[in-house]
Amino acid sequence: xxxxxxxxxxxxxxxxxSGAAEAVFASAVMGExxxxxxxxxxxxxxxxxxxRVLIEGKExxxxxxxxxxxxxxxxVTVLADTVIRADSIDEASALAAKxxxxxxxxxxxxxxxxxxxxxxxxxAVAQLRSFERARRKGxxx
Numbered sequence: 001x002x003x004x005x006x007x008x009x010x011x012x013x014x015x016x017x018s019g020a021a022e023a024v025f026a027s028a029v030m031g032e033x034x035x036x037x038x039x040x041x042x043x044x045x046x047x048x049x050x051x052r053v054l055i056e057g058k059e060x061x062x063x064x065x066x067x068x069x070x071x072x073x074x075x076v077t078v079l080a081d082t083v084i085r086a087d088s089i090d091e092a093s094a095l096a097a098k099x100x101x102x103x104x105x106x107x108x109x110x111x112x113x114x115x116x117x118x119x120x121x122x123x124a125v126a127q128l129r130s131f132e133r134a135r136r137k138g139x140x141x
Contacts, residue, residue, distance in 0.1 A: 002022055002056075003022070003036075003037040003038070004020035004021060004022055004037060005020070005021060005022075005023075005024070005035070005036070005037040005038075005039070005074060005075065005076055006018075006019070006020060006021075006074060006075045006076070007019060007020070007021045007024055007053055007075075007076045007077075007078075008075070008076070008077045008078070009051060009053070009062060009064075009078040009080075009083055010077070010078065010079055010080070010083070011080055011081065011082055011083040012080075012081050012082070016062065016083045016085070017053065017060070017062070019055070020055070021053045021054055021055050021076075022036070022037075022054040022055065022056070022057075023035060023036050023053075023054040024051065024052070024053055024054070024076045024078075025050075025051070025052040025054075026046055026049075026050070026051045026052075026064075026069055026078065027046060027047045027048075027049035027050060027051075027126075028044045028045065028046055028047065028069060029044065029045045029046070029047055030044060033069070035069075035071050035076050037074070038073050038074075039071050039073065039076075040071070040073075041071060041072060041073070042069070042070070042071040043068065043069070043070050043071070044068070044069050045066070045067070045068060045069075046064055046066055046067045046068065046069050046078070046080065047066060047122075047126070048063075048064065048065050048066050048119075048122050048123040048126040049063070049064065049126040049129070050062065050063060050064075050126070050129070050133070051064050051078055051083075060085075061085070061133060062078075062083050062084065062085055063082075063083070063084045063085075063126060064078065064080035064082065064083050065080055065081050065082035065083075065123050066080060066081070066123075067079050067080030067081060068080075100120075
């Protein structure tokens with residue numbers, strides 16, 4: 001019998017996923033983390049990027065705009081402003097957001113504007129990476 005851990009992935013709007021998983025992988029600010037059942041307690045910030053949930057040997061992928069990852073021995077909670085299933089990402093919208101963010105980075109004169117534009121660019125690039133990974137696995141058209 002495979003050991004599992006309960007995983008909740010929640011956005012500001014709704015619960016996206018709740019169920020048992022074999023493992024969770026996420027892009028934390030300190031680097032990629034892998035969480036397995038009975039993992040030690042952990043609280044860390046997430047970078048914009050992917051959260052992958054291993055269920056019965058298959059990965060379900062989600063894009064998060066950043067957020068928090070909390071790990072308890074039998075529970076993993078991902079809290080993010082935005083969560084999108086990787087296979088639901090609209091490539092055209094993500095490409096447009098990336099182009100807009102790149103233009104904002106070029107045109108930013110104030111440090112605050114530049115930082116905000118760089119954050120938006122990082123989010124758009126992370127969304128595109130999630131889309132590309134899902135496409136390579138045959139989850140999108």
